[in-house]
Amino acid sequence: MADCSAQLQSQLRQARESGTAIHVQGSGSYARFISPPTGQELSTREHTGIVSFEPTEMVVTVRAGTPIKELEQRLATENQQLGVECPQLSEQATIGGAIAMGMSGSSRPFTGAMRDFVLGVRMLNGLAEDLSFGGQVMKNVAGYDLSRLMVGSQGRLGMLLEVSLRVLPCPERRLQLVLQQPEYSDAVDFANQLLAQAQPVTGASWYQGQLHLRFAGRSATMDRLQKDVGGETENADWWAALQRWDMPWGASAQRYYCQDAQRKPASSQPWLADWNGRLIWSAETDQGTATDSDAGLRAQIEQRLCRAFDPDGLFGGVAA
Amino acid sequence: MSGVHDPEIDDLLPQVDANRLVASLRQLLPPESILTSDEQQRPFECDGLSSYQQLPLVTVLPDTVEQVCAIMKLCFAQGVPVVTRGAGTGLSGGAMPCASGVLLVLSKMNRILEIDANNRRARVEPGVRNLAISEAAAQYGLYYAPDPSSQIACSIGGNVAENAGGVHCLKYGLTVHNIEHLTLVTVAGELLEVDGHGESLDLLPLLVGSEGMLAVVIEITVELKVSAPVVEILLCAFDSVQGASDAVAAIIAAGIIPAGLEMMDKLALTAAEDFVHAGYPTDAEAILLLELDGCASEVDADLQLAQSILRDSGASSVRRAVDQAQRELFWKGRKNAFPAMGRLAPDYYCMDGTIPRKAIAEVLGWINELSRQRDMPVANVFHAGDGNLHPLILYDANIPGATAAVEEFGALILEKCIAVGGTITGEHGVGREKINQMASQFNDAELEQFRRVKAAFDEVGLLNPGKNIPTLKRCQEYRAIRSDS
Numbered sequence: 001m002a003d004c005s006a007q008l009q010s011q012l013r014q015a016r017e018s019g020t021a022i023h024v025q026g027s028g029s030y031a032r033f034i035s036p037p038t039g040q041e042l043s044t045r046e047h048t049g050i051v052s053f054e055p056t057e058m059v060v061t062v063r064a065g066t067p068i069k070e071l072e073q074r075l076a077t078e079n080q081q082l083g084v085e086c087p088q089l090s091e092q093a094t095i096g097g098a099i100a101m102g103m104s105g106s107s108r109p110f111t112g113a114m115r116d117f118v119l120g121v122r123m124l125n126g127l128a129e130d131l132s133f134g135g136q137v138m139k140n141v142a143g144y145d146l147s148r149l150m151v152g153s154q155g156r157l158g159m160l161l162e163v164s165l166r167v168l169p170c171p172e173r174r175l176q177l178v179l180q181q182p183e184y185s186d187a188v189d190f191a192n193q194l195l196a197q198a199q200p201v202t203g204a205s206w207y208q209g210q211l212h213l214r215f216a217g218r219s220a221t222m223d224r225l226q227k228d229v230g231g232e233t234e235n236a237d238w239w240a241a242l243q244r245w246d247m248p249w250g251a252s253a254q255r256y257y258c259q260d261a262q263r264k265p266a267s268s269q270p271w272l273a274d275w276n277g278r279l280i281w282s283a284e285t286d287q288g289t290a291t292d293s294d295a296g297l298r299a300q301i302e303q304r305l306c307r308a309f310d311p312d313g314l315f316g317g318v319a320a
Numbered sequence: 321m322s323g324v325h326d327p328e329i330d331d332l333l334p335q336v337d338a339n340r341l342v343a344s345l346r347q348l349l350p351p352e353s354i355l356t357s358d359e360q361q362r363p364f365e366c367d368g369l370s371s372y373q374q375l376p377l378v379t380v381l382p383d384t385v386e387q388v389c390a391i392m393k394l395c396f397a398q399g400v401p402v403v404t405r406g407a408g409t410g411l412s413g414g415a416m417p418c419a420s421g422v423l424l425v426l427s428k429m430n431r432i433l434e435i436d437a438n439n440r441r442a443r444v445e446p447g448v449r450n451l452a453i454s455e456a457a458a459q460y461g462l463y464y465a466p467d468p469s470s471q472i473a474c475s476i477g478g479n480v481a482e483n484a485g486g487v488h489c490l491k492y493g494l495t496v497h498n499i500e501h502l503t504l505v506t507v508a509g510e511l512l513e514v515d516g517h518g519e520s521l522d523l524l525p526l527l528v529g530s531e532g533m534l535a536v537v538i539e540i541t542v543e544l545k546v547s548a549p550v551v552e553i554l555l556c557a558f559d560s561v562q563g564a565s566d567a568v569a570a571i572i573a574a575g576i577i578p579a580g581l582e583m584m585d586k587l588a589l590t591a592a593e594d595f596v597h598a599g600y601p602t603d604a605e606a607i608l609l610l611e612l613d614g615c616a617s618e619v620d621a622d623l624q625l626a627q628s629i630l631r632d633s634g635a636s637s638v639r640r641a642v643d644q645a646q647r648e649l650f651w652k653g654r655k656n657a658f659p660a661m662g663r664l665a666p667d668y669y670c671m672d673g674t675i676p677r678k679a680i681a682e683v684l685g686w687i688n689e690l691s692r693q694r695d696m697p698v699a700n701v702f703h704a705g706d707g708n709l710h711p712l713i714l715y716d717a718n719i720p721g722a723t724a725a726v727e728e729f730g731a732l733i734l735e736k737c738i739a740v741g742g743t744i745t746g747e748h749g750v751g752r753e754k755i756n757q758m759a760s761q762f763n764d765a766e767l768e769q770f771r772r773v774k775a776a777f778d779e780v781g782l783l784n785p786g787k788n789i790p791t792l793k794r795c796q797e798y799r800a801i802r803s804d805s
Contacts (some may be wrong), residue, residue, distance in 0.1 A: 034344060056573040057676050074451055079575065102522060113516070116497050129765040137674045138706035139494060139746035141483045142531050142754070142761055143770050143789065148496070148525035156521070169575030170620075198548050198615045218621040257517040261439055297510055302521045304776035309769070314521065 003063065005122075005130065005161050011042055012128040012159065012314075021316040024155035026065060026097035030091035032252070033245075034154075039316040042159060044096045051073055052136075059119060059136045064096025065143055071095055080167045083117040085243050098158045102152025103255075106203040106242050109275045110169075110195075115151040122162040125151065126310025127272040134166045149305075157309040171216035171266040175200075176239065179231035181211040184264045186276045192261075194296060195276075196232070199225060203239055204276035213236050242274060247298065253281045321802050322727070323372070323413070323755050328728055329793040332418045333785065334399050338377050341400055341422070345380060349389045355379040355427075361465055364423055367408045367415040368470070371669075371723055372752050376417035383428045385505075385538050390689030392536065393509030395422055401785045402507075404532040406446060408533040409470040411670055412751025414482065414531045418569055418785055424536065426477050432456050433539070440544045446477025450484075450670065453542060462544035465492035468657055468747070472568030472673065480537050483529030485747030487580040487654070490541035490705040491613075492545060494747065496528040503749050507778045515541075526773075531749050532784040534777040548613035549577070552623050553641040556630050561585060561700075564606040565681035567633035568704045571610070572677060574629055576622050580611040585684070586658050587664070588712070591619050595660035598653030601637060601645075608635075608704065656713070657701040667715035669726045673737030674708045674746030686736060687711055696729055698796035708746035709737070735760055735802075750788045758788075759795035760802070767795065 015022045044065035051061040055078040062071055068086050075081055085105025086098035097122075104113045120134030134140055134147035152162055170198030181187035186204055191204035191213065200221060203214030213232070215225050226233065247253045249270040258265070261277030269283040307313070321750040325333075325519035344352055355361050356378050366373045379401075382388050395402050401421030408415055430447035442453055450471040454463040456543045467486035468474055474484070480502065483495045492498070501515040502524060512535060521691045527534055558564040564583055571581065584592065585606050600607055610630075623640075630638050641647040653660075661668040675683055684700060691698040691713075702710040713729055734744040734757045744750070744757045745779040760765065770789045774781070782803040790798070 026580060026779075036710060054676070054678070056569050058572065059676075077487050088765065112493070112497060115516075115522065125769060127765075129769070129771055131766050133766065135741070135743050136743050137676060137746070139485055139489065139674045140493075140706050140743040141749055142743050142745050142758065142768075143745060143750070144534075144773050145496070145525050145529055146769070146773065147484070151525075152522045169577070195440075196546055198546050198613075200615070200618060220621060221615065221617040224617055232333075259439075297506070297512055298514075298520065298523070300508075301512070301523070301776065305521060305523075305773065308772035308776040 002046055002048065003130055004061065007030055008042060008047060008159060008161070009124055015040060015042070016126070016128055016312060016314060019312070020085065020314075022314055023028055023316055024100070024159045026094040026100070027067070027090060027092035027203060029093040029097060030101055037316070044094060044159070047161065048288045053078070055080060057136070059164055059168050060167055061136060061162055062095055063162055063172050064094060064099070064160045067091070068093050068095050072252045075167055076170070079170045083112055083166060083168045084114045087245060088243050089245060093147055098255050099151055099160055099163055100153065100155050103260070106239055106274050109278055112204050115148040118148050118163060119148050120164040121147040121160055123158045123160050125158040126314045130161070134164065135230060138166065150179055156315050158315060173217070174236070174238055175215045175217045175222040175225060177210045177226070177229055177231040178215045178234045178238070179229070180209060181206065181313065182209045184273070185222050185262055189263050189277045194229070205242065205272065205274040206277075207272040214239055223252055247281055247283070249283050251283055253270040253283055254277065257264045257310055321756055321798055323752050329671045329797050330786055330791055331781065333401065333418065336377060336398070336400050336420045342378055343400060344394050344398070345355065345378065345391070348394065349380060349382065349387060353381045353383065355381070357788070361423070364405065364408065365417060367405070367410040367413060369411050369413045369751070369753055371717070372413035372416045372665065374417050374419055375729050376419070376421055376423035379423040379425060381425045381428050386538060388424070388505050388538055389511065391422065391424060392505050392507065395782065396508045398522075399780065399782070400780055401782050402536075403784050404481070404536050404622045406481070407449065408473030409474040410478060410751065411483060411672070411748040412745070412753040414749050414751030414784070414787055415478070416752055421785070426538070427475065429538065435460065437462065440546070442544055443539065443541045444476055445539060446475060446480070448476050450474050450479055451478055451493065452740050457544050458547070461506050461547050462540050464498065464548050465545045466495050466498055469658060476539050476540055476542065476692045480528055480540055481530065481532050482527060483747070484702070484748040485708065487582055487703060489703065489747075491577050491579045499524065499528055499540060500543050501541035502527060502537055504535035504537050506535050507780075509784050520797040529749070531751065531788045533774055533788050534783065548579070548615075550616045550619045551611065551613045551647060552619055553647045554610040554626065555600070555639045555641070555650050556608040556610065556635045557601040557637045558606045558608070558634065559604070559636055561606045561684050562681040563634045564608050565607060565704070567630055567635065567682070568680065568788055569677055570629050570633055571626060572705065576612075576626055578610050578705055581703070582609045582654055583607070583700070583702055583704035584654065584657060585700040587697060588701040589653070591660040591664050591699065592657045592701075593654040594663055596652050596656050598649050600653055604636065609650060638646070654701065661699060661712055661714060664699070665716060668712040668714050670748075671709065671711045671713070671730050671733050672748040673734050673742055674706070674739050675740050675742035676713045677704070677707045679740040679742070680704060680707060683736060683740060685708065687733060690729065690732065694729055696726065706746070707742065731757060752787055755787070755790045755794065756798045758790050759798045764792065764795065765791070
């Protein structure tokens, strides 16, 4: 529970003066999934703790090195929760790492993406300047939205010191159901029909003929859904495994976004659909995302943006 | 201190050869798409903030993506500033033209290209009106959620540029939360696509709300929401603003996420009532409009809880709209609150500060006190659920000095918002209007970071010059004046 902002700023200043490349290091929980970092480590691990939490405002401000588990426990004492499920690849996984990687969990198409819950950041840029963007209020359009740009930026724009997040009330009850749906397209349609009735769906994933559905809301709604939707009640293990990126086939997986939920992946390897068909996990490792026609232009803009935050190019890579 | 362009403290505008520019434009566009005379361009000299006016050198109304790319390439080559405009309903002077530049009006690009009901999204051109998307999606039981009060007229391209909000943002988010994909034209006339699903930087939230400073939005894929089968609205009267504010905090703290939660004070609700006869209790000091939506069992449970909280918070009356007609009527008063101000004064100046909900009563009380001291009436009608204030300062612009006095009062309100932990703008944008207060909200290093981000997209500074981010010199001057006063 310490504020290490000043030390981190001074470490970064020294690195800048000596021209040493650095990488931001959290708990290292994503290490298996990304290429090894280069340069000197700038660690968030001591920079932990909740800076402020105002349950009536539904806003929490937290230091980057705070373990997600610790943050969730604190929110739970006020019957609140994060709006997005952060991947929990280890017990020590930090909120800073989750923001840096920007990977939203199973509730994403139903309740929002990780960046949707970011209200503000405090960060060190490549000039070792201590900057704040956004804030702690729900709506803020003053200046460019640099706080949401930090989500998924993998430490290339600077070091996140603090993040302010919008949080949500915990639902009265949650319900998990599993249904036999041999045809993938039927499963997608089935979940879509529930969504079209404005049922409080918070998860819809399909694997090998089974549709896993998740809901959250009032007790009366959960009772009714249990009766109306059918299938079997299951515990939350299926969803917890997805949050750990723990695939049923065990081996490592590639994750890619699918524009059209109804399109079934053509793959001989095992695959799993989350986000009701918008996110595919595949055992195939060479799937790759489609190359953009403007990849050259976008790469140029991104490079210029990185330089805009980090003119000397200190932030080489990330290890979240 | 005024926000009007001042060559002493603002960036100098480039010298443009108008004849050469217009001759080149004629090679690209049909004659009817180019406006050059003062009379033709007069309707475009300001946006919804009419106190900031400027005629552009030339106004162009392209009809296709190719034309937009060609115009941008041309302006880039000749070093001509470009200001992009949608429907011109913005409230911060963001679409005010540049004297030595082109005004790029996208209102002709108003086609709905595709509605993909299965994936709940619509692909549209930037000139499509906000409400037209919901109207086209209605046959599929879908709608586009962000609903600024100007939704009948405002364009989706303008909504993206400003990250527009509305009364339903509390539950469904701002524009940025409802956009899946953008196609943009860069300052150099190249096409750029962003969807937030690449493995690289997520440019989408940066470009949404960038006020036409980074690129020109020419195609938008919006996420559509399912129309809720059940909607309930409560109209609640309070004897004090404090009581209404406490009720807002209590409702949010109880874990209810209303679709909308709006507050109007006595001056605002009385004017709205006189204007549209919505059935508002004119003896109340403040009213809350609370909307709940969703499936029946969720709404029923929230409705019971909300009613009991409102009673405990001391509401003097709580009325539930009995049918769709009454729901529309309750909203009609709120949605017409701004035009209703015309009954109270010839002009009003609308502020847009956002504050933590807990500070609502304190800040409204403070505004009220200043209003009395300065003898300038203020009506309040705003998004209480997300702390987004809209104080409307009433005045008569024909009285010499009145506009300056109102802007001065407005600046104090925005600084109060910063002081209680809020921001100078929740949904209207900085534009030209709040250019000075950016120096209060951000320090020099932060503003310099913004300038470097701008330069990453637009190194020369041709896109919407003078908006959004103040020059260092302007900041120094403004801060010096503020510290003296």
